[in-house]
Amino acid sequence: MRCEFCNAEMGNGEIRCAVCGFTHINFTEADDGGIREKMRHTFAAQTLGGINIEVKVHGYTIQNGNMTVNEPKYIKIAEASELVRHEIKWLDTVFYGIEDRREIHLDIRISGKDNDKEYTLTLNVPKALENLKAGILLEDGLKAEIVVGNESEYVQSEQFSLIYA
Secondary structure, rough: OOOOOOOOOOOOOOOEEEOOOOOOOOOOOOOOOOOHHHHHHHHHHHHHHHOEEEEOOOEEEEEOOOEEEEEEOOEEEEHHHHOOEEEEOOOOOOOOOOOOOOOEEEEEEEEEOOOOOOEEEEEEEOOOOOOOEEEEEEEEEHHOOOOOOOOOOOEEEEEEEOOOO
């Protein structure tokens, strides 16, 4: 059996998902009256609402021919409740590709609940692609991946959890 909310594998007879905590109630399709969808929507707001996925960015200031490294800061790239499982949420920003394949490391922070959780993710970005973008892909079990590339060709990071279970 799979969880109706996060699609994680559940043991037979389990009524509460061990991954996300969603409680399953048995209805026939004809008699649920939309209750399942309302339950999923309410649970999504409670579980994922206010959880932000942020990336650490490093800035530089050039003044009078001198370059100064600014303090790194985290910027929000998405709210977890905006994500749809198995669909990439692309950021609007397009950036330049790289000349050769290289390994990049991204510092990601999941914030907004009791504790912040930080991850360092590694991606091997291939030769420059046109219209290079970053995005987030929600997977089963409330795990996500950062993707870099474009809609037709991209690389994925390792998975990270959106919840602190």
